[in-house]
Amino acid sequence: MQTKSWPIGATCILFAATTFAFQPVFAAVIYTTGANPAGLLWIRFIGAAACLLTVLQLQKKPMNKLCWPSICLGVIYAAIALCYFSAIQHASASLVVILLYLFPILVMILARFVFKEQLSKLKITALAIALIGVLFAVGLNPKGSLIGILFSLAAALGYALYILLSNHYLTNKDIMVSTTYIFIGAALTYTLAALVTSEVKLPQQTSGWLAIAGLIVFSTVLPIIALNLGNMIIGASDTAILSTLEPIVTIFLAVLILNEELNLYRVAGGFMVVAAVIMISREKLATTTSQLKDTFNS
Template structure:
């Protein structure tokens, strides 16, 4: 390879590495903004309606400025369905982090690669290699170890977190099988729009709570900007430069950031069982995600 070409390739990789790393860090900030929004009186439905609506509105405006069209009707419906799956996952994740410890919610949520891989082995005839089976056992063991000392008091939170992982896994499976590749920013916009419509319906049927202070609204805006729009843009820009496997590996920084925030901001204690189980789940997520590529977070 030409030295100049090789140098440019290395620079592109470093740029992509930094962008995906920034995306993972920003996604991990979700508990930070949610903490202040909840303290200001918001509940998960109200907070997520604001988050998805603001993010979808900003993305639609960006596409209009760039004169990029939304997908055809044939692709619009299936992509909106992916958005509904992501919305369900976000509801489970945010409800779990409110009703149980943030650390436990994050760890259980990131068991989703195990569900995706298990489905692929059972129903899509993918090879059940020894590495995959060991990774699945590691993920399941991590879930059991993490919940072992908490399951009795946090059964609702554990249920919400596992619902989040299953919903996210289902959205990935459906999107992979039914929706052909398209412009990533267009896909992200439609997915966010699907989330906004989902929580709009949830608000209409069930109601929800808005934040009651300027700080709470600022947290909602920060959630939409810095933990949704920014990481989507940086991930979409960075992942093609480093490849899906490396991008998915770097994405596992997200739960580490989220758990660190829970410890430093909320004052949660990291028990030995939670630490051990979390490490098992993250390692399994790295191994499984590398073989399946990466996804945008809910």
Template sequence: MGAALCLLSAACFGAMAIFGKLAYDAGVPTGELLLVRFTLAAALLGIALLVRPGLRRAAPAPGRPAMTGRQVLAVAVGLGAVGYAAQAGLFFGALQLMDASLLALILYTYPVLVTVGAVLLGRDRLSPRRAAALVAASAGTLLVLLDAGGVGFHPLGALLAFAAALTYTTYILVADTVVHRLAPVVLSALVLTGAAGTLSGHALLTGGVHLDFGWRGWFWVTCIAVVSTVVAMLTFFAGLRRTGPSTAAILSTVEPVVTAVLATVVLGENLTVVQLAGGALVLSAVVVLQRQSVRAPRPSRDPARNDVAEPTAVAP
């Protein structure tokens, strides 16, 4: 049951790029798409927290540096207001310019980037297996890009996609400082609230909010908020409790596969054989990195956590 919940979560996350393309086709602007997504998802998670008080309980976090409640709250809201709002803007900006399947492959370099960042920050160790996985992931990324000369490739879109991956990497590394101090659904609700606040302020400064994009647009934006945000998060947390973080992380690697399959079936997109090979290299590297995080000894400087490359509470 736990594995099925993790796979369902990955499928919901993977469908987001498809919903986004369909929302764009229905005339939904990027700013309004993000504002409705974050506001609706935050409200639904807030309702879930009211209905299920047990979702508010966080596991104890021994060995973590002391932080006041206000500091934790400020970091959580700031993650959404700055990091997640920026990452989502870059992701959906790239989605306007390039195929959803290619975007998914580029974005999914973020687990590898998180591992690199964790090593550089002294939170993790670079074992020979990890080093080999990083080389494989780099080679896979090169294959994806070097064979990306078709109509689905856009240089600016690829740049935005990499920027989204880098921003999400930073988001994860910062979230690692508070993720064990708040219940996952509480953290997600705070992050989404912060992101909604940023998008609301941006809308007010740039001419207001325009929500007259018709029922089709509302349907696809609602799918993004409900299916690819709320349902995806809740099923991930439910699966995580049953399988453990490393198994959940490995199962989450099906997310870009779901995106590629749905993009082929729904949008008529196609990846080349070389791009598929590159994507397989990247996904294989992610699996190796996640399995390694289980076996590696924890660094003495931070005994409470050695799994910063594992999936976090909020989706891309």
């Protein structure tokens, strides 16, 4: 990771977290038009793969060589989505979000012991504050079944593995090609699942298809490109911390758009997550400023 590029990487991750947060809003519209999770995810990844393939064709970028690591990442990404939406069916949304956002802890543990990534005291403190903020924001009395808990934990582990593996295997020179293969891997996974299970239900109204388009472009293609790029720049641990902004944005969108209740605990939790983001940002920006001063003074 190059410290001078850290603000760019952090901006990418914050953008990804914010745009990913719109997924429940789009999903709420899609479900009311007759679609189910299997149909939503199938068309989502097919559409995302088609979008990036079109962009690569316009840019005349070659895809002659299969990128198996990216295809495997796509399978993992598809599994994360399946676990998340399955968990929602069996447990309260609050419990699912709390358990899903255990993934930063899993990222830090795996990064430390597998990839030997160093963890500063400030980084650990910021992570703790962010996770406590998530607990406050989603509620302290969740309810759910054992299968919902297991699906949530599986999604958290999958997301941790995705961040670490993408940080380890993706390279800056082929980020668009790699991301395209990720979507192809996810699309193939759901196509195979659709053929085996025949449980796919698609939207039956125009509003549902418009929401699908928004989900594909605004909450899938753009954020995962930003996530992969930012992850390469700032590393897995910082990506995990900054990504905790997503559930807070989701909660506020639910209040503003879906008319859900906002209470003091959620406000407090939102401020705690923002404080954690500011803490880690100040550390990196201070180092960046110092290095820039040394560069100009030399």
